[in-house]
Amino acid sequence: MAAHSQGTEFDLSWISKIQVNQPAVLRRAQQIQARRTVKKEWQAAWLLKAVTFIDLTTLSGDDTFSNIQRLCYKAKYPIREDLLKALNMHDKGITTAAVCVYPARVCDAVKALKAVGCNIPVASVATGFPAGQTHLKTRLEEIRLAVEDGASEIDVVINRSLVLTGQWEGSNFIKTSTGKETVNATFPVAIVMLRAIRDFFWKTGNKVGFKPAGGIRSAKDSLAWLSLIKEELGDEWLKPELFRIGASSLLTDIERQIYHHVTGRYAAYHDLPMS
Amino acid sequence: MAATRADFRAREIFTTLEYGPVPESYACALAWLDTQDRCLGHYVNGKWLKPVHRDSVPCQDPNTGENLATCLQAQTEDVAAAVEAARNSFLSWSKLPGSGRAQHLTRLAKMMQKHQRLLWTLESLATGRAIREVRDGDVALAQQLLQFHAVQAYTQEEALAGWEPVGVVGLILPSRFSFLEMMWRICPALAVGCTVVALVPLASPTPLLLAQLAGELGPFPGILNVISGPASLGPALASCPGVQKVAFCGAIEEGRALRRMLAGEGAELGLALGTESLLLLTDSADVDSAVEGVVDAAWSDRSPGGLRLLVQESVWDETMKRLQVRMGRLRSGHGLDGAVDMGLKGPGAHVLAQDYVREAQKQGAQVFQAGDMPSDSPFCPPTLVSGLPPASPCAQAEVPWPLVTASAFRTTKEALAMANGTPRGGSASVWSERLGPALELGYGLHVGTVWINAHGLRDPAVPTGGCKESGHSWHGGLDGLYEYLQPLGTPARARFICENLNYDTFGLAVPPALPAGPEIGPSPAPPYGLFVGGRFQAPGSRSSRPIRDSSGNLLSYVAEGGAKDVRDAVEAAHRAAPGWAGQSPGARAALLCALAAALERREPALASRLERQGVELQAAKAEVELSVRRLRACGAQARAQGHTLQVAGLRGPVLRLREPLGVLAIVCPDERPLLAFVSLLAPALAHGNTVVLVPSGTCPLFALEVCQDMATLFPAGLVNVVTGDRDHLTRCLALHQDIQALWYFGSAQGSQFVEWASAGNLKPVWVNRGCPRAWDQEAEGAGPELGLRAARTKALWLPMGD
Secondary structure, eight states: OOOOOOOOOOOHHHHHHOOOOHHHHHHHHHHHHHHOOOOHHHHHHHHHHHHTTEEEEOOOTTOOHHHHHHHHHHHHSOSOHHHHHHTTOGGGOOOOSEEEEOGGGHHHHHHHHHHTTOOOOEEEEESSTTTOOSOHHHHHHHHHHHHHTTOOEEEEOOOHHHHHTTOOOOOSEEESOOSOSSSOSOHHHHHHHHHHHHHHHHHHOOOOEEEOBSSOOSHHHHHHHHHHHHHHTOGGGOSTTTBOEEESSHHHHHHHHHHHHHHSSOOOGGGSOOO | OOOOHHHHHHHHHHHHOOOOOOBOOOHHHHHHHHHTTTEEOEEETTEEEOOSSOOEEEEEOTTTOOEEEEEEOOOHHHHHHHHHHHHHHHHHHTTSOHHHHHHHHHHHHHHHHHTHHHHHHHHHHHHOOOHHIIIIIIIHHHHHHHHHHHHHHHTHHHHTTTEEEOOEEEEEOOSSOOHHHHHHHHHHHHHHTOEEEEEEOTTOHHHHHHHHHHHTTSSOGGGEEEEEOOGGGHHHHHTSTTEEEEEEEEOHHHHHHHHHHTTTSSSEEEEEEOOOEEEEEOTTSOHHHHHHHHHHHHSSTTOSSOEEEEEEGGGHHHHHHHHHHHHTTOBBOOTTBTTOSBOOOSTTHHHHHHHHHHHHHHTTOEEEEOOBOOSSSOOOOOEEEEOOOTTSHHHHSOOOTTEEEEEEESSHHHHHHHHHSSSEEOEEEEEOSOHHHHHHHHHHOOSSEEEESOOSOOOTTSOBOOEETTOSOOBSHHHHHHTTEEETTOOOOOOOOOTTOOTTTTTTSOOOOOOOSOOOOOSSOOOOSEEETTEEEOOTTOOEEEEEOTTSOEEEEEEOOOHHHHHHHHHHHHHHHHHHHHSOHHHHHHHHHHHHHHHHHTHHHHHHHHHHTTOOHHHHHHHHHHHHHHHHHHHHHHHSOOEEEOOTTOSSOEEEEEEEOSEEEEEOOSSSTTHHHHHHHHHHHHTTOEEEEEOOSSOTHHHHHHHHHHHHHSOTTSEEEOOSOHHHHHHHHHHOTTOOEEEEOSOHHHHHHHHHHTTTTTOOEEEOTTOOOOTTSHHHHHSHHHHHHTEEEEEEEOOOOO
C-alpha cells in the first residue's frame, strides 16, 4: 500500500468548513457515468488495468483452505492466458492487486500464494469486521495476529460511533464501506470522498488512497470507477498503491468481456475458469 | 489467435490509460438524406416542397466540411404557401376537442420514440453538438414536452376556459439553435390549437425531419410546416395575412431589429433573446459542485451560451484553482463521439468566441484555456476570462459559448448590484449552503429563472423565459400556453401599419396652447398640476392646455407635461418601487380598498362630471360603482398568484413566482376617462408595480380628482399622473430606457410608434392598435389578461437533499 503519510496536525476546522450539496453531487454522479465511455481496444486495456486494482475478496463464514486456494490461483492468473496472448499482454504479469480474506484465513492465503509463486500482498479485514464494535484491545490484538500470520495490508473498520460524534480518525487509505452494508460503494459517496482526498493532497502534499468496496460486479461498473478516479483525481491516482477495487465476482465479468473482445463471441459459463 | 495491429495498441493504452474514440454510426442519418436525394426543400402541408429556380446552400458536417446535402433557400411565395397551409389546417385543428389534439401529440411523441436514433444522429451530424447531450438530453426532453402538452390539451377546455388559440403562429429560429428550441414553442402552440409555420435557418435538417414525422401521422398534415430560409424572410412571414403571432428566439440585436421591423404589422411578437447565463458563487457554497455548475452552464453542449461568473472574494483563489483543474479534464471533439463534452455547436460558434477572447485580452483581461481537443478542427477550447475591468466593453457585452467571464464580489448586496447591472435577464444560479442569503439572491435577481445549487435544469412544466433585454416571452408550463392564447372573442389582428409614420418626428413637438376663455367647470375646481412624487407640481413647460366638455365649453386647464416631467415621474416611481414591491399582496389590496372607499365618497361629484361628458346620470352612477368594484376585486385577485410546481426527477419544489414588472407606464384611452383609468391602474398596482400614467386626453380631470385621494392614501411616487399632449408623452415614455413595460391605448399610429420605440430596451408593450376596448365588459375591462400582463413570472428551483 501507499507509503505511510507523514501525517499532519489534526485540524477540525478543515472538516467543519466542508460544504457538500447532496443533490448537486447526485447529479454529478449521474453525469460522470454517462459522459465517459471507452470502446474496443481502449475498453480491453482499461479492463485489464482494472484487474490490477482488484482486491480479490472472499469474506464468507464458510471460507476454507480449498476455496482460498482457488482464489489465490485466480489472483495470480486472473485472465485466461490465450486471451492475454491475443492482446499481446501475456508478458505484463497481470495479477490482481491483492487477495483479501478474514484474519483466520490469512495463513491459508499466504500458503496458497506461495504455492503458485505469487508475491502479491494478502490483505485482511481486521478489528471486529464488519461492525467494528469490539474493544480497542481486541481490535489491536486482531491486527497483531493477522500481521503475524503474514498479512501485509489491514482494512480497518473505524469506530463509527466516534465519527458520528465528531471524533475523527486519520488514515492513509480510505474505503467507501465494508461491503457488508445494504448500501455500499455508490458514486455520490465516492465523489465526496475523492474530493476530500484531493483537498487533503492540495493542503498537505500527502496522497491518500481510495478503495470502493461492495456491489461492484460488472465490467462496465469498473470502467465507470476508473473514469471517476481519472476525472476527479487524475491519472496519478490510477495505480494499485492508491486505488483498489474490493470485489469478488467482478473479475469473472471482466474476463467475459475480454473474451468477447478477443473472440467476438459471448462466453458460456464453462468457458472461463472459476475463482 | 494472432495479435492484430490494433491489439498492440492495447499495450500502450494499458500504460497511458487514455480515452479513445467512441464513434457513433450515422448511417441512418445519411440514409434519410438519401431518401431526399440529398436535396432538402421545405415541408409544407404534409408534403415535401421543392420548388424550382431557388438558390441552394450546402449542408455540411461542421467538423469535416463534408457535403451532406443541398438545401433550397425559400422565397416569399414559399412562405406564403406554408402560411396558407397553416391557415387552412387551423380551421379544423382549432375546432378539434382538446382530447383529439392530445391524442395527436401523443402519437407524435411515439413516432419520435420510434425514430429517435435517426433524430439524434442527424442533429449531432448537422450541428456538431455532442451526441450524448442530444441523445440523453434533447431527444428525451422533446418527448417529455410532447407528453406534457398533450396532457395540457386534454384539460384545456376546463382549465383554460375563456381563452382561444391565437391562430397561425410564425416561428423564427436563429442559426446555431438546437431543435429543442423549436419543440419548446411548437408543443404549446399545437396543444392549444394553433398551427405553426417555422422558419428555420438553412442547413438544419432536424426540424424538417420532425415536420415529416408530424406530417406522416395523417389527418392534420398542415399543422406544422417548416420552411428553411434566411432570417431576412422573417418580416415576410410576419406580415403574411393570417399570422397572428410571431415567436422569435435568437440574438438580442436580431430581436431588436425584428421588433422595429414588425411595428404595426399586426402580429403579436414574442421574443426570447440572448444565451448568456449567470452564476453566483458565495463563500458558503459547495465549491466543487459549483464548479460542475459552471461546466453545465458554459462548458458543455447542454448550455446555450456563455457564462458570467460572480465569485465571492474570500473563495476566489480556491474557485479559480478548481476551475482550472476541472477545465483540463474537459474533452472537445467530433460531436458523434460518445465521450466528448463539447462538440462544435454549429459552424461559426468558435469565431464568435475567438473574437471575444481577442477583445478581452486587448482590454486587459487574463485568459486561461485548457482541455483536450483535436487540433485539426475549428474548435474553441473551454475558456476562463478574468480580470476584465468592469467598465470595459467586453464586461458589458454578452459572453459567447464556451466562455466564462469571472469577477469577484464582496457582499450579497454587491453581488446583486453586479448581477442586475446588465441589460440581460435570462437565467442565473446561486450557490450557497445557507438558506437565507440564497433566497435573498434568488428573489433579488432580475432574471427569468433562478436555480439554487444547480444550473440548467429544465422541465416542460416549469416556465422558462426572461426579462429585460432577454425578451419577455415564455415557454413551458402555464405561461408557455398563454403565449399562444387570447381571450375569447378577441378580433383577429390585422395589419395597422401607417406607411408614412415618421418615427423621428412623431410626437416630437407640442402644439402651443393659448388662453381659451373663462373656465366654467364645477367648483371646487379640480387640482391643477402634474401629480408627481405624491404632490401636484407645475409642469416644466409652465404652460397649460384647455379641456372642454362634450358641448365644447371650457371646463378647465390642465398642466402641459413634457419630457422632463416624464423623467421626474419615472424617477419618483423608481424611488417608490422597492417599498411597494416589498409589501404583501394583502397590504396592497387594503390600500386599493381604501382608494375604493375614497372613490365611493366622491361618487356624486364624479357622476355629475360624467354627466357633463354626455353620460346619462344612471349610467354615470353605474360607471362609478363599477370603478369602485374593480379596485376592490383587483387586490383580491392578485393575492392568488404564483404557485409551487412539482417536477419529475427533482426532489424539492420549483416556485413559480409572480413579480412586479417595475415601473409601468400606462397611456389611458380617451374613452371612459374614469373606468378605463381605474381598470388599468388597479391591476398594475395590485401586482406591485409603480405607475406613470397619462390620463384620457379629452377628460383628464377624473384622474386628477382621484389623485387627490392618492396623495393622502398612497406612498409618494407610487402613482404619477402626467397630463399633456398624448403623442408627445407617449413618445417620451416609449423611448424611456428605464420603464419596464408600457400599456398604450390610443391611435393606430401611436400603437405603431410604441411598438417601434420599445425596441430600445425591449420593454413589453401592450397596444390597442387603435381599436377601442369594451371597458365595461368584465372580460376586457377586468379579465385575467390584465393580471397576466401586470406581472412577470420567475421560476425558482429549490432542490433539496440531506
